[in-house]
Each structure stands twice: as C-alpha cells, then as structure tokens.
Amino acid sequence: MSTSDSRRWWRDAVIYQVYPRSFADANGDGIGDIAGIRKRLGYLADLGVDAIWFGPWYPSPMADAGYDVSDFRAIEPVFGTLDEVNTLVTEAHQLGLRIIIDLVPNHCSDQHPWFQAALAGGPGAPERDLFWFRPGRGPDGELPPTDWIGEFGGGTWTRTTNPDGTPGEWYLHLFAAQQPDFNWDHPRVRAEFEEILRFWLDRGIDGIRIDSAALLLKDATLPEVVDGAPHPFHDLDGVHEIYRSWRRIADSYPEPRVLIGEVWLPDRQRFANYLRPDELHTAFNFDFLSCAWDAAKLRDSIDGTLAEHAPIDAPATWVLSNHDVTRVVTRYGRADTTFSFASKREGTPTDLELGTVRARAAALLSLSLPGAAYVYQGEELGLWEVEDIPYELRQDPMFPRSGFVDPGRDGCRVPLPWAGDAAPFGFSPDGATAAPWLPQPATWKDRTVQAQTGDPHSMLELYRTAIRLRRAVPALGDGALRWLDAPEGVLAFARDPGFACVVNLSADPVSLPAHRTRLLTSRPVDGDLLPPDTTVWLEV
Known part of the structure; x- marks a missing residue:
C-alpha cells in the first residue's frame, strides 16, 4: 500500500464494521457482547482488516438500538463492562487491529440524567437550556413549535407534562421521541462532549465515528423548512467550529486519533467542507453507497468524490453497506439498484444470485479505489437482507414511525452465522437457551464462516484474498x-x-x-x- 506513514493509517485502511448486538454472543442470551467479539478477533485479523468500527455500546434503553445513550462514559451491561472493553482494546492492538467507536453527539436518551433533571425541574429549569424546550403554538400551546419532519419520518416535537400535571412545553427530537436533541449553542454541551472524547481516547481508542455529524446545530429562530431557503437543522455553518475543536483534541495524542463523520449531504462541496485539514479526517461516502449498478453513474460518483477530496488532500472512503441500509446482495439483485430511505420497501422482486455476482464485482471495485474501504459485518459472507422477520419481532423504530410502511433496518442487522447447519449457527454457544434477538434464515447454512472457509469460490475467500492483495500490491490503497x-x-x-x-x-x-x-x-x-x-x- 502506498501510505508508509502509520500515523496516517486511515488514508488507506480497510475498516470492518461490527454491530455489537449481532456479531457474536458469548453468554447465550441471544444478544452479541464484548466477550463474543473478543473470541472472534482472530477471525478479523485473518480477514486482513486494519481497524474495527463498533456501533454504540453505551448504556441505553434501546429505543433505537443503542443510539439513545443514557451514559456516554460506560458500557451497556447486556454487552459487558468497561474493563472488558479495556481488555478488548489491548487484545486488538496486539493483533494489529485499531479500534473505532461510535459517538452520538446530536441527541441522548430521554433517560439521560440531564434530560430527567430537565423534566423534573419544569419550565425554567437550567437543564432545559441543554436541550430544545419550547412553548407550543396555538391558544393553549397545543400545537408543536414547528412542522419539521424527523429523520425517521413523523413529527419532531413531543409535549411534556409539568410537575403539577398540566400540559407543558415541547422538546425537539429529530429522531425518535426517546432521543431528545442537545442544544449545541450551550457551552456546557460542548465542554461535556470534549470531555467524553478525551475519556475514550485516553483508553487507547484509535478513532471516533460521529453519528449524524451534520445535524448538531439548529437555527434558534425555528423557521419552517422551505425549498430554496437555508435548512434549519441540516449542515449549518457553525458546526465546523465544533469539529475544529475536536480535531485539536484528536491531534494532541502522540499518535493522532482519527475523526470520521457520518455526513449525508447531496452537495459534494458542502460534504468536502467537513474534511478540511483542521476538521474531520474522513467521512462516509454515501454518494457511492447509494449509486446504481451502472457504469456511467458509478464513474460520475467516483470522479466527483475524488475531485472534491483532492484540493483538501482528504482520503476518499468507499462504502457498499452499513447497519442502516439494505444489504448489497439484495440491492444489486433488484431492477432499481440504488438506495434511498424514501424508496426502501420489502417484497420487491429480487434475484439473489444476480445480486451476489454483482456484490462480488463491487467488492473488488471498492477495494481497488484510492482511499479507505469499509466492510459491514456479513458483507464478506454474501449475506442478503432478511425480509421475512415477523412483525412482532421487529425492533427498529423506523417501522412503526413510518406507519408500518418502511420495513426499517432490522433486515440488515440479523446476527451473523458462524458455523453449523441450523440457527443459531454458532452465533450463540452450544446449549444456549435464548434464541438470537432476530431470527436467522435457515438458508444461511451455506453462508456460515465455517462453510465458506477454504472454498476458493466463496465470498469470504474472495474478500480474504482481495484484502491480502491490497496490502501486497504497492499501487493499491491511498493515491490516484x-x-x-x-x-x-x-x-x-x-x-x-x-x-x-x-x-x-x-x-x-x-x-x-x-x-x-x-x-x-x-x-x-x-x-x-x-x-x-x-x-x-x-x-x-
């Protein structure tokens, strides 16, 4: 690989995303955990990846799969303990694997101590200034402050009840009602997250993936969303100063830590602004992920991506899937091979054989482009979207908030199949009494790690070979x-x-x-x- 400076490892890394709940279950409760991940670190080292990115593992009521955080400095007990994470980091580093964790700065859980204090204190409580509490519209304040539509669909305001039982103010949540948005105009919020950042980086964490990175600031005048006018909460200019302060923290460590943004923006120039030399190191390339399986459109995406990154000398990233999007085998097996949340539907005719052939081709394309590449767990196994999960077992809030139209994201979060001919396919230990938290298809018996290992025609061996060659071929990785x-x-x-x-x-x-x-x-x-x-x- 062309990058020789290990201090800039993120420029051509292959980064593997672990969804902790669905990776490996060591204690048999049907939910993945830190102990299960530790047991499978050797698998990831053998795959050849450079780093592991973990979804949220903080204490959480799990209203949104852990993206509703109640304590940013601890570990959700269902996953394990902070001591186990410290050991995980040490063991990963011994295997040459770096660790990236999710940070969710836009919002917290409604069970977070700050928000509970804001509710208990009623109107005028100082903790309310840390969030977006506002009176409602109408004679009795019965209407929400704005008609904004949330990132999950549906409304963005929930009315509170005052300590005396009367209807109270409304609070803002761009996602689920259990995820109140922080007020990033308040200095205490900014100071808190700088301390959280240091808390994890001091523990040897090598990088931070920033969830919903472009949403932190809101226009305090609360204008409605109007075509052609500045958006009231997408990509406000002031957000860049937040990331400049974070970059100064990241660069203060002997080996600089990496900051990675989840930035969904259609404007490539606005996207590139987050990657200026004193801001984030990299950001997810959703333009490429969402692109159709079409030569002209893919070339336009690649050219546009490289053109916007070049002037600021930022590395591009190439992503085919993650925990929020339809799995690539399914997507590429459809007549419409693009991805958007607005068009996500189940029951669409899908040719999984064709999707698998295209996913294999796309893997080699993404791993040969200049910059860093991401692999979402199960992508290397050729797993497809599970679309027949019984309604009563679904857990993603996108499903009910869409009026049960959008199937949500559970289909790409089904626990991994490791070995054996029947569920739980080695995800849980032998003799486990609890079923995996989402049901695994019986047809995955041919997609287990065990079934694919040693088969030269398998998706897993394709990935192993491609990543090994990517390390060995000087032309690959960073560059042009x-x-x-x-x-x-x-x-x-x-x-x-x-x-x-x-x-x-x-x-x-x-x-x-x-x-x-x-x-x-x-x-x-x-x-x-x-x-x-x-x-x-x-x-x-």
Missing part, C-alpha cells in the same frame, strides 16, 4: 487513478505502478486489455473475455 479507454458499460482504470481494474457492467462479455497477470477475478473467467457483472484485477 487514471481512467483507461473502455467500451460503453465498462469501467477500467490504472493505478501506478502496474495495476489495472476492469469492471464489466454491460450485458455482453468484453475483451481484457493487454496485461501481464490476472491477480484476481470476482468470478471465473475463460480466456480473455470478461463476463458481465464481473471485475478483474490485472498486473499490467
């Missing part, structure tokens, strides 16, 4: 690319020295360019014709 001439529907680019990637997204086989050696193909290739929906890595 140049496009090669190619037929319509084909992506072909070179990376110096001596590497080329060709992706055939057309309907017909295409001839390979002149090359010295085929390093890797996403599926078998006969002769010098590259089949449709196939990627090849070449030494040229």
Whole structure:
C-alpha cells in the first residue's frame, strides 16, 4: 500500500464494521457482547482488516438500538463492562487491529440524567437550556413549535407534562421521541462532549465515528423548512467550529486519533467542507453507497468524490453497506439498484444470485479505489437482507414511525452465522437457551464462516484474498487513478505502478486489455473475455 506513514493509517485502511448486538454472543442470551467479539478477533485479523468500527455500546434503553445513550462514559451491561472493553482494546492492538467507536453527539436518551433533571425541574429549569424546550403554538400551546419532519419520518416535537400535571412545553427530537436533541449553542454541551472524547481516547481508542455529524446545530429562530431557503437543522455553518475543536483534541495524542463523520449531504462541496485539514479526517461516502449498478453513474460518483477530496488532500472512503441500509446482495439483485430511505420497501422482486455476482464485482471495485474501504459485518459472507422477520419481532423504530410502511433496518442487522447447519449457527454457544434477538434464515447454512472457509469460490475467500492483495500490491490503497479507454458499460482504470481494474457492467462479455497477470477475478473467467457483472484485477 502506498501510505508508509502509520500515523496516517486511515488514508488507506480497510475498516470492518461490527454491530455489537449481532456479531457474536458469548453468554447465550441471544444478544452479541464484548466477550463474543473478543473470541472472534482472530477471525478479523485473518480477514486482513486494519481497524474495527463498533456501533454504540453505551448504556441505553434501546429505543433505537443503542443510539439513545443514557451514559456516554460506560458500557451497556447486556454487552459487558468497561474493563472488558479495556481488555478488548489491548487484545486488538496486539493483533494489529485499531479500534473505532461510535459517538452520538446530536441527541441522548430521554433517560439521560440531564434530560430527567430537565423534566423534573419544569419550565425554567437550567437543564432545559441543554436541550430544545419550547412553548407550543396555538391558544393553549397545543400545537408543536414547528412542522419539521424527523429523520425517521413523523413529527419532531413531543409535549411534556409539568410537575403539577398540566400540559407543558415541547422538546425537539429529530429522531425518535426517546432521543431528545442537545442544544449545541450551550457551552456546557460542548465542554461535556470534549470531555467524553478525551475519556475514550485516553483508553487507547484509535478513532471516533460521529453519528449524524451534520445535524448538531439548529437555527434558534425555528423557521419552517422551505425549498430554496437555508435548512434549519441540516449542515449549518457553525458546526465546523465544533469539529475544529475536536480535531485539536484528536491531534494532541502522540499518535493522532482519527475523526470520521457520518455526513449525508447531496452537495459534494458542502460534504468536502467537513474534511478540511483542521476538521474531520474522513467521512462516509454515501454518494457511492447509494449509486446504481451502472457504469456511467458509478464513474460520475467516483470522479466527483475524488475531485472534491483532492484540493483538501482528504482520503476518499468507499462504502457498499452499513447497519442502516439494505444489504448489497439484495440491492444489486433488484431492477432499481440504488438506495434511498424514501424508496426502501420489502417484497420487491429480487434475484439473489444476480445480486451476489454483482456484490462480488463491487467488492473488488471498492477495494481497488484510492482511499479507505469499509466492510459491514456479513458483507464478506454474501449475506442478503432478511425480509421475512415477523412483525412482532421487529425492533427498529423506523417501522412503526413510518406507519408500518418502511420495513426499517432490522433486515440488515440479523446476527451473523458462524458455523453449523441450523440457527443459531454458532452465533450463540452450544446449549444456549435464548434464541438470537432476530431470527436467522435457515438458508444461511451455506453462508456460515465455517462453510465458506477454504472454498476458493466463496465470498469470504474472495474478500480474504482481495484484502491480502491490497496490502501486497504497492499501487493499491491511498493515491490516484487514471481512467483507461473502455467500451460503453465498462469501467477500467490504472493505478501506478502496474495495476489495472476492469469492471464489466454491460450485458455482453468484453475483451481484457493487454496485461501481464490476472491477480484476481470476482468470478471465473475463460480466456480473455470478461463476463458481465464481473471485475478483474490485472498486473499490467
């Protein structure tokens, strides 16, 4: 890989996302935990990744799968203890794996001590200034302060009850009602999160992924959302000063820690603003994740991404899926291969065989582009979206808040299959009495780690080989690319020295360019014709 300075490891890292609840269960309660993760660290080291990103593991009532945090300095007991996390960090570092954790600064749980004090104190309580408490509209304040629509759909204000039992003020929550938004205009909020940041970085955490990074600030005048006018809570300019202060903290450590933003913005220039040299190090590339399986559109996404990152010398990231989006095998098996929350529906006709072929090709594409790559747990196993979860077992608040139209995100969060022919597929230990918290499909018996290990045609071995080659080939990782001439529907680019990637997204086989050696193909290739929906890595 082209980056030799280990202090800038994030520029070309392969980062594996662990969803703690669904990775590995050591105590048999059907829920993944820290002990289970520790037992599987060797698997991740063998996969070849550079870092592990963990979803929220803080104490939480779990109204939104842990993104409703009641204590930012502790561990949810169902997952384990802070001492176990300290041991996990040590063991991971011994294996050469860095640790990235989620931080959720936009909101907390309604059980957080600050919010409980705000409710108990009633109007005028100083803790209310740490959130967005406002009187309602209408003669009796019976209408919410605004008509804003939340990030999960539905309203964004919930009315409180005063200590004397009368109807009270309203509080803002851009997500579920159990997730009140912090008021980032208040200096106590800013100071609190700077201390939280140091709390974790002092424990050897190598990086912080910032949830909903563009939403922290709100326009205090509370204007309605109007087309063509500045948005009242998306991407306000003042948010950048928050991240400048965080960057100063991250850079104060002997080996600088990395800050990674979850930034959903359609404007690439606004997106790139978060990556200026004194702000975040990297941010998720949702433009690429959401893009259709189409050569012209993918090239536009790649070109646009690299063009916006280049002037600020920030590394691009390439992401195919995560814990919020439809799994890539399912998405690529549909007529519409894009992703958006607005169009997410179950029951859409899906060709899983085609989706798997395309997902294999997309894996080699993403791992060969300049910058860092992310792998969401189970992506390397070729898992598909589970769309037949019984309604009574679903836990994602997006499902009820959408009026039971949006299926929510449970389908990509089903616990991993490790071994065996039947559930829980080694996710829980032998003899466990509790079923996994979400049901695993019986057809995953062919997708377990055990079933795929050693099979040269499996998705798992494709990922292992690709990541190993990515480490070994000097052209891969950080750097640049140049496009090669190619037929319509084909992506072909070179990376110096001596590497080329060709992706055939057309309907017909295409001839390979002149090359010295085929390093890797996403599926078998006969002769010098590259089949449709196939990627090849070449030494040229």
